[in-house]
Amino acid sequence: MFLSALPHQYPFRAASALVRRDEKTIEGTYLVSADEPLPLEVMLVEAMAQFAGALAFEPGRPGMLTGVDRCEIDRLPAVGEAVRITVTLEASFGGLYRFSGTGSIDGVEVVRGRFYLGDAQS
Numbered sequence: 001m002f003l004s005a006l007p008h009q010y011p012f013r014a015a016s017a018l019v020r021r022d023e024k025t026i027e028g029t030y031l032v033s034a035d036e037p038l039p040l041e042v043m044l045v046e047a048m049a050q051f052a053g054a055l056a057f058e059p060g061r062p063g064m065l066t067g068v069d070r071c072e073i074d075r076l077p078a079v080g081e082a083v084r085i086t087v088t089l090e091a092s093f094g095g096l097y098r099f100s101g102t103g104s105i106d107g108v109e110v111v112r113g114r115f116y117l118g119d120a121q122s
Helices: 040-056
Strands: 017-020 025-031 063-073 082-093 096-105 108-119
Touching (some): 040 082
Antiparallel strands (some): 063 108
8 A cells, every 4th residue: 555655666666565553653674686776875765765755645646855864874784685664754844744764674773864755746
């Protein structure tokens, strides 16, 4: 259901599974492949942004990544590893949204950051 809200398709879709926990939190998995289209640092942030987009926007209503803040990556995932991502909506104002996200591998947090999305139709 939430994957249908994403306009991204292979090879740029980082979200492989999504589960909405509540109105402000979504969780999912980013499975790292051998043929990622961008550097893994970018794909990790993009994965968090895609998960947030699935939380904030209805299918067919486009959003865009408008900013990244305080993003830290402790280690990059290896090919075949699954990054478990949790994204939480912190604030919204009109068509602008602020999220925080974390990603872990085997229960160890490897990435965290704050990022912003904007409603492309606002």
